[in-house]
Amino acid sequence: MSFFSLEQKWFKFVKSSQIKLLAFFLIALISIFFLSVTLGSFDFNLRDLLSRKSDSLDSIVLFEIRIPRVLLAAFVGASLGISGASLQGLFRNPLADPGLIGVSAGAALGASFVIVVGSSFFPEFIFGTFILPFSAIIGASFVISLLYIFTQGFGYQGITYMLLVGIAVNAFASVGIGILTYISTDSELRGLTFWTMGSFGGSSWQLIMPALIIISLTVLWLIPSSRKLDLLQLGEPEAYRLGVDVRRLKFKVIISSAVIVGLSVSLSGMIGFVGLVVPHLVRLLGGVNHNYLLPGSALLGASLMMGADLLSRILIQPAELPVGLITSAIGAPFFLWLIFRIRKS
């Protein structure tokens, strides 16, 4: 199937009002990107900077510190948004979120391991700053393999079974984190606590480049499954009879979510509620078909995450709030409202 034919298919299942909405999301994304790049605790005159092209502190702050950070926030937001949307579609459950299958917990376990016992196990001069993301990705991959083994390659056992496995895996990971918390020293414990609240601070090009490429490729791989996710809403047997290879679809959605969520968590810590709330917001605005929902969730997730990161940087400057606090502070009330709405209808 060539890319062109995919394009045609995509347009066939998106309403023109939805295309307008997507264009609006894109404009919002670009505006927030520029806002995020220009605002921050470190002040400089952007026009001055661009004309001088100097190697001054100003340009280091802009190009080596702020832009990588804003980009990472955007990609993590897009990852969480799109994986939330596709998992909610796959599990046919509006309350599914990327944390549910246990991948975030696995990544968190890997990261905690480095924070607490890291320096004595990994020679730091080899891995350098990659050591924490590296270990988090190992943790996430471990969880993915566990899921794969216990569901026999995401096989025929049905979705509930997979959710239960996810719960068990989550519990297992929290035991690991608990043990690490217990053996940590006071200062490691503080490090751990701050890490779990999430932050985009300290991003550098070397660190984020591989992640940006992998996330982009995975998202492009996932989006063509949209129509199949639509059909899956009729039920697994029905979708199967309509020609959807359900097993392959499950494999694709779970693997891609696991990869992008694992990468996101490994680079930025645990950031709550974005994966859950963003798809709902996109659905409320424009509709439920996945051809619109998946790209919409990615775009809106990126915008919201950049916005949250901007707030975390400027609210109490020169200090910084953990970004996870901001997303949860906004997400939790929305979640309550959502539950309330579902109950009423």
Next chain:
Amino acid sequence: MRKIYIFFLLLPFSIWSACDKSNDPSRVVIAGGSITEIVYFLEYEDKLVGIDVTSNFPEETSEIPSIGYVRALSTEGILSLKPSLILGEEDMGPPLVINQLKLTGMDLKIINEDRSAQGILEKIECVSKILGITTQERLNKIKNLTRDINLLQSIAKKNEDKDIRIMLILNMQGTSPIVAGQNTSGDGFIKMVGGKNVASNFEGWKPISSESIIAYDPHFIIITERGMSSFSDIESLSNTTALKFTNAAQLGKIYSEDGMAMLGFGVRTIKTALNFAEIFSK
């Protein structure tokens, strides 16, 4: 070429304990309460443009912009204060932010930590050197301090022969006290006053069961004031199940003290240690 250069800058550095004189100590940012204390002690506070949240002594520090918690700093936040010099304790972090600060060519100095009276003197010496304070000036300033240290060490020496068993509590986690084990600032403090840390069989700060506390049988118990804040007075603390069967509680030998004054290992720690050494020697 520039890429390679940046890559090398991003490689983690080993211990950065340079006490060399700074080229420009006119705008100083500090991450670590003990260093702030020392800078105030050296009367250099008018150069401070930013401090972290553990720098809460003396009270005037509240007027200086806060750069957040010492282990969760923000690169841009610090740079926005346009510092010419950054001084930090060893637990300054996260490492990625420190790498970024180095990348900008900032004069960043991480000061070595040794939890002893001698360590405090060395820290003062190191900070003085960085700030360009002459040896003569420094010796004048620390005259009283060295006298206190000498006194403290002579009392501590006598205390050591008496086998004084001390337990230091950070706070109560539910009903279990969080106790200072080996390699903690609390352990360093107990050694400074010439006592014996009862909690010698584990490392770090850990919650301890009532049974272990009875087995430890401390002669004296010290708790931080923050840990005390959940109790109305020492009496009600002594009556908790965890502590009430110990010798210390029954004889009323439980003391509370400001956490940073005791465990911060800045200038104040000497005075606090001297007080406690005198109490224990009786």
